[in-house]
Amino acid sequence: MIEMIEQTPILRTAGLGFHIGGARIIDDVSLEVRAGEFMTIIGPNGAGKTSLFNLLSGLYRASSGRIELAGRDITRDPPFQRARAGLGRTFQTSSIFPALSVLENARLAAQARAGDSLRIWRRAAALRAPLERARHALQVVGLAAREASAARALSHGDKRKLELAILLCAEPRVVLLDEPTAGVSVEDVPEMMRVIRAIHREEGKTVLMVEHRMDVVVGLSDRMAVMHQGALLACDTPRARHLRHPPRASWPTRRCRPPTWARRCERGGGHAHGRDGRRGGGGHGGGHGLARGA
Numbered sequence: 001m002i003e004m005i006e007q008t009p010i011l012r013t014a015g016l017g018f019h020i021g022g023a024r025i026i027d028d029v030s031l032e033v034r035a036g037e038f039m040t041i042i043g044p045n046g047a048g049k050t051s052l053f054n055l056l057s058g059l060y061r062a063s064s065g066r067i068e069l070a071g072r073d074i075t076r077d078p079p080f081q082r083a084r085a086g087l088g089r090t091f092q093t094s095s096i097f098p099a100l101s102v103l104e105n106a107r108l109a110a111q112a113r114a115g116d117s118l119r120i121w122r123r124a125a126a127l128r129a130p131l132e133r134a135r136h137a138l139q140v141v142g143l144a145a146r147e148a149s150a151a152r153a154l155s156h157g158d159k160r161k162l163e164l165a166i167l168l169c170a171e172p173r174v175v176l177l178d179e180p181t182a183g184v185s186v187e188d189v190p191e192m193m194r195v196i197r198a199i200h201r202e203e204g205k206t207v208l209m210v211e212h213r214m215d216v217v218v219g220l221s222d223r224m225a226v227m228h229q230g231a232l233l234a235c236d237t238p239r240a241r242h243l244r245h246p247p248r249a250s251w252p253t254r255r256c257r258p259p260t261w262a263r264r265c266e267r268g269g270g271h272a273h274g275r276d277g278r279r280g281g282g283g284h285g286g287g288h289g290l291a292r293g294a
């Protein structure tokens, strides 16, 4: 259990940009996530949250700026090297192997982490560690009782939990969670939050999460960062007044409450359509990014 957030950043971006043609999808983002911290990124649809995750995990190549993990420059590293260095990301549901059991899905991830997924001839002892790690991960996410079930038989909410278990099996230091409650039924959201809290508090992971549900975000986050039109507008504790403003009907999603200055910015520039060099509005869904094993 983490008692203190270290002041040194474990993940840092400086002047990070991602440009396509004339459009600035990510615009000069400088962000520091401290070791042990739980940071949430909020912002309207199309703000660039998933694109930022794509840059961090290496799916997109930065047009400008720098990304550091534990002080090391990873800006040009491919996704698998970042994963090995401790940056984990949730996978799309489709990347679960549906015909395999829940335990086999987790065990394969643990074995891949050990770097021996292709070795067929192994001693029983060498198989034990990944198996134990897989079982521990399933315990953390609350799927231990389902370990023998085929992954395809899981409910949507349980599939998302299995993704989290697979993520844990890779032993990341920092986990990037892109809308972990997307598609999860309302009654299953508290359980999903319990799991994410356990990943942070009990497993000691630094968490960077994109989430729209403010009821979920405020209780979990040490700090919240707000994105709008590709830029980072602010980063502060959830108690900060400017991060706790009532929703506005015209905001793209009522679940996301814009802070005062974001609304000011919206009025000034026009939401997600506006200034020269900016891309047009509209997101392209939750987008959970990396294919398994990438």
Ligand SMILES: Nc1ncnc2c1ncn2[C@@H]1O[C@H](COP(=O)(O)OP(=O)(O)OP(=O)(O)O)[C@@H](O)[C@H]1O
Residues within 6 Å of the ligand: 020, 025, 043, 044, 045, 046, 047, 048, 049, 050, 051, 052, 279, 280, 281, 282, 283, 284, 285, 286, 287
């Ligand atoms: N590879 C790409 N090529 C062109 N446009 C892109 C690319 N990636 C993202 N975009 C655009 O950048 C903008 C930001 O998209 P992104 O998916 O990052 O937003 P988001 O904040 O995650 O939105 P949502 O809340 O809907 O998930 C969108 O207008 C999107 O269409």
Ligand SMILES: [Mg+2]
Residues within 6 Å of the ligand: 049, 050, 051, 283, 285, 286, 287
């Ligand atoms: Mg998104």
